[in-house]
Amino acid sequence: xKLAIMQPYLxxxxxxxQLMAAVDMFVILDDVNYINRGWINRNRVVVxxxxxxxxxxxxxxxxxxxxxxxxxxxxxxxxNKMERMIxxxxxxxxxxxxxxxxxxxxxxGASGSLSRxxxxxxxxxxxxxxxxxxIIPSSSVYPKNDLKxxxxxxxxxxxxxxxxxxxxxxxxxxxxxxxxxxxxxxLLFLEPNLHVGRLRSGANDGTVLSILDHMLYxxxxxxxxxVASFDLKVA
Numbered sequence: 054x055k056l057a058i059m060q061p062y063l064x065x066x067x068x069x070x071q072l073m074a075a076v077d078m079f080v081i082l083d084d085v086n087y088i089n090r091g092w093i094n095r096n097r098v099v100v101x102x103x104x105x106x107x108x109x110x111x112x113x114x115x116x117x118x119x120x121x122x123x124x125x126x127x128x129x130x131x132x133n134k135m136e137r138m139i140x141x142x143x144x145x146x147x148x149x150x151x152x153x154x155x156x157x158x159x160x161x162g163a164s165g166s167l168s169r170x171x172x173x174x175x176x177x178x179x180x181x182x183x184x185x186x187x188i189i190p191s192s193s194v195y196p197k198n199d200l201k202x203x204x205x206x207x208x209x210x211x212x213x214x215x216x217x218x219x220x221x222x223x224x225x226x227x228x229x230x231x232x233x234x235x236x237x238x239x240l241l242f243l244e245p246n247l248h249v250g251r252l253r254s255g256a257n258d259g260t261v262l263s264i265l266d267h268m269l270y271x272x273x274x275x276x277x278x279x280v281a282s283f284d285l286k287v288a
Contacts, residue, residue, distance in 0.1 A: 055241075056215035058082050058191075058206055061120065061171035062092040063109060064178065064263040068221065068245030071283040074184050075219050075243055080209055081175065083120045083168040084192040093120060094167060096263035099255030100142040107135055107263070111167060121168040121192040132160055139265075142255070146269035155181065156265060168192065178264060183277040203228050210238050219243055219285065230288040240288040249279040 055076040061083050062069060073079045087093060095108040110126040136157060143149055159177055163170040172190050179188060191209070200208050206228075210218050217239040220228065225242060233240040247261060253270040256262055267276060 054078065054213065054215050055217040055219055056080065056210055056213055057219045057243075058209060059221075060085065060088075060093065061168060061175060061190075063094055063096045063107070063171065064174060064265045065092060065096065066261050067247055067249075067264055067267060067279060068243075068283075070178070070182055070184065070264060070280050071245045072219065072221060072243050073179065073186050073188075074182075074280045075283060075285060076186055076217075078187045078189065078213060078215070080194075080213075081168075081172060081188065081190045083172075083190050084195075084197050085119060086116050087114055087118055087120050087123055089114070089116055093171070096265070097260065098139065098142055098263055098266055099260075100138060104256065104260055104262075105138070105142075107138060109135075109163065109167070109170075119192075121166070121190075123167045125164055125167050125170060127164060132163070136160055143266075143269045146255075147253075148269050148272065152181075152265070152268045155268075178268070181268060181273065181276075182264075182280050183273070184280060203232065207233065207236055207238070211236065217241055221245070222286075225288070228288065233288075241285045242288060244284040244286055246279075246282040246284075249282045251275060252279050 056078045057072050057076040058080040061081045094111055095106050097104050098107055110131050112124045112126055114123050159174045195209055219241045222242050228240055230240050255266050
């Protein structure tokens, strides 16, 4: 069984979904510290030809708090603003009739726990992309202990009986191949392909955008092919 573990992000880029598609089980690591100015509660889209941020405002967000401990600001003002921005930017996109209702359903239900809202958006997008991988939030399944870094990852792999752990290329310096090999777990690294053939985007300069942009510009069949376009490399 192949397993991958990643923090939850707001409509993350294509490579996130390629990682998910590469494994049988995808663990959303939401019981680790929040990262300020990262991708957890914001992402990039294109508005009037320029890159813009869509951001979910948070209550008391701090790098000293776990992602699972943080709530979304209980105010419809930001939701109305985000909806207007996305509609203005993508109302004429080829897949707007299908994707905008999906986005708006999530937006209207986004309240309370940030972690839970991100989990719901991740599940919705996975269905749209045809990804059948099992998705599990770490905070509701695994006991929070003193293990950190690769030792926490290894512990989750062992609890699930994983024989292969797949990680994005940016994690090469974080993992000890020998440690995983001794535990009987193969360590692989995903090489994402972000420029798949006919895949369209609102950006013309190669800027990496939210998956939402790709969903609005491309038919599901093409997106499903793009999600499967990756390589796995041995550590």
